């Protein structure tokens with residue numbers, strides 16, 4: 001993949017998929033700003049990102065579901081790097097549960113984490129990317145928007161917003177040199193997922209196993225994806241090579257929906 005001296009912001013990169021994406025991009029020589037709400041974890045992972053020739057990577061702690069947090073991230077990355085070429089809107093995460101078990105708090109958390117983070121970070125970076133006449137915005141959506149997974153209805157509503165905002169931006173800014181695409185994973189059991197499951201009581205753990213099996217059964221390849229498989233798709237859409245792709249949802253889903 002071609003990256004011509006590029007720099008990137010990856011949101012939600014202190015763990016899971018975002019950490020894998022930041023690592024993958026750095027392996028390709030991209031200088032990365034890792035932004036996350038979890039400062040302790042960010043401190044732990046920052047030294048693990050491969051060194052690049054362009055200079056040190058950057059960590060920014062911010063609540064990216066707020067306009068202030070997103071603008072702080074954008075300002076710090078631009079000040080440190082001079083120019084930012086790539087924005088990966090990965091911060092998010094499901095509050096996965098049957099629809100009628102959502103509370104006011106979990107409904108709001110779902111939208112805040114998944115749709116407001118993507119919205120505010122994109123708005124914060126857009127003037128800079130347009131000013132450069134070059135940009136790659138890759139946002140993490142979800143396969144559940146297409147296949148309507150069990151217990152995912154409201155999460156899919158938030159991620160559906162990510163897909164919809166992306167196609168609108170792609171058309172509106174099609175002639176600017178800035179592209180907008182979505183990578184939509186199906187199920188990826190990250191190391192952080194297993195850490196979390198290890199803290200559950202036996203009953204809850206058994207229910208979680210059964211739920212994962214149910215989802216696995218909906219995937220023709222009969223397995224979850226790996227962090228690296230998702231990160232590779234993100235890296236391609238973030239690369240110079242992907243200049244003629246915009247407004248696309250690229251599913252990394254083991255065939256769980258096709259075409």
Ligand SMILES: NC(=O)c1ccc[n+]([C@@H]2O[C@H](COP(=O)([O-])OP(=O)(O)OC[C@H]3O[C@@H](n4cnc5c(N)ncnc54)[C@H](O)[C@@H]3O)[C@@H](O)[C@H]2O)c1
Nearest residue numbers: 012015016017036037063064065090091092093185187188
């Ligand atoms: N893992 C999967 O199976 C899967 C499937 C489809 C989509 N996704 C999406 O992929 C992305 C990454 O998922 P993951 O499994 O690695 O989750 P994760 O919980 O391990 O990582 C999410 C990261 O986002 C950060 N974050 C959350 N809210 C934030 C905020 N307001 N401001 C700043 N940072 C914030 C968290 O601190 C965390 O480091 C999410 O958008 C998720 O919805 C994951």
